[in-house]
Amino acid sequence: MNADVAIRTRGLTKRFGRTTALAELDLDIPVGSIFGYLGPNGAGKSTTLRLLVGLLRPSAGSAQVLGHDVSRAHARIRTRLGYLAGDFRAPAALTGRRYLDDLAALRGCRGTTATDRLAERLAIDLDRRIGSLSHGNRQKIGIIQAFQHDPDVLILDEPTTGLDPIMQRTFLGMLREAAAAGRTVVLSSHVLSEVDAVADIVAIVRAGRLVIVDTVDRLEARTRRNIDLRFDGPPPLAELRGTPGVVEVSEMDGTVRVTVEGSTVELVRVLGRHDVVDLVSHEVDLGEIFLEHYQGAS
Incomplete structure (x- = not known):
């Protein structure tokens, strides 16, 4: 051992x-x-x-x-x-x-x-x-x-x-x-x-x-998280939906919510090409990790 x-x-x-x-x-x-x-x-x-x-x-x-x-x-x-x-x-x-x-x-x-x-x-x-x-x-x-x-x-x-x-x-x-x-x-x-x-x-x-x-760090990195974005101009919804790691994109009242699974590297590259005026990342906690893996187990 x-x-x-x-x-x-x-x-x-x-x-x-x-x-x-x-x-x-x-x-x-x-x-x-x-x-x-x-x-x-x-x-x-x-x-x-x-x-x-x-x-x-x-x-x-x-x-x-x-x-x-x-x-x-x-x-x-x-x-x-x-x-x-x-x-x-x-x-x-x-x-x-x-x-x-x-x-x-x-x-x-x-x-x-x-x-x-x-x-x-x-x-x-x-x-x-x-x-x-x-x-x-x-x-x-x-x-x-x-x-x-x-x-x-x-x-x-x-x-x-x-x-x-x-x-x-x-x-x-x-x-x-x-x-x-x-x-x-x-x-x-x-x-x-x-x-x-x-x-x-x-x-x-x-x-x-x-x-x-x-x-814990790797579990958090692999778990889905939500990021809320506001753009100076029309949001690039189609481009966001085609970004690797992005699993869902929605828009409400000018705020775009992007759900990312795993690495956010590709999303950051896409956002770098646009004028982002506000970004709020909702950090993952262990409760979300537990529910995702536990409910998804069979």
């Missing part, structure tokens, strides 16, 4: 009886990247993450994390992984501090300093019983247990559930810092805006099958 690849799957498949939850997944996730894993509930995201951390055994195919086959060497990579389950739970009778200290001891690390630092950042009182905490504060406990031992790989399933907008922003900052330090982050979410804010690479999964995987 290439040293620059933190996670690799080949033909990774999981069946539950006659139901295929994940089918023939091939992924390469680079070291130090933030990998956004998108799809609605039931698409296969959580199944994938459970396979990666060794909580499920594959029906077929393989998964490697940090060069080790997860099915055969789970103990070797356990302390190098930080995992937050989508249905995270912790013993209600314990205080947050006791729970986190016990986990640190099981992992063979001293977690007190890191735990306190993370608790301060997430604004949570660790001396309260977990059962008395709000949903959002219980989720903070889950985040701390994933981060406290400085793992090389973070695998996070819907991590911002229950967090308020300020804490969501704080958490996304933690992800950026982790990646900047060379750690690899797998972020599974149905909240497109948070993935759009931090991810380098995005994969979209539908009904257990990979629809597309690519860098």
Whole structure:
């Protein structure tokens, strides 16, 4: 396995009886990247993450994390992984501090300093019983247990559930810092805006099958976008419609809307031959990319 690849799957498949939850997944996730894993509930995201951390055994195919086959060497990579389950739970009778200290001891690390630092950042009182905490504060406990031992790989399933907008922003900052330090982050979410804010690479999964995987920049470049134009004089509608990459041209009240798929290089050349007095480009976001690829999948 290439040293620059933190996670690799080949033909990774999981069946539950006659139901295929994940089918023939091939992924390469680079070291130090933030990998956004998108799809609605039931698409296969959580199944994938459970396979990666060794909580499920594959029906077929393989998964490697940090060069080790997860099915055969789970103990070797356990302390190098930080995992937050989508249905995270912790013993209600314990205080947050006791729970986190016990986990640190099981992992063979001293977690007190890191735990306190993370608790301060997430604004949570660790001396309260977990059962008395709000949903959002219980989720903070889950985040701390994933981060406290400085793992090389973070695998996070819907991590911002229950967090308020300020804490969501704080958490996304933690992800950026982790990646900047060379750690690899797998972020599974149905909240497109948070993935759009931090991810380098995005994969979209539908009904257990990979629809597309690519860098965010390349996905944006290949996705349709609208450009509104106003000309000093009659608009060159026929020329615009014949321009490579232009898929639709419409006009209303003197404004021409051009829909472009992929590169805008040829469109820019055409516009350079005309007097354009106003141009507004409507930038693509991850939500549009998701809808285009997800609805178009079969």
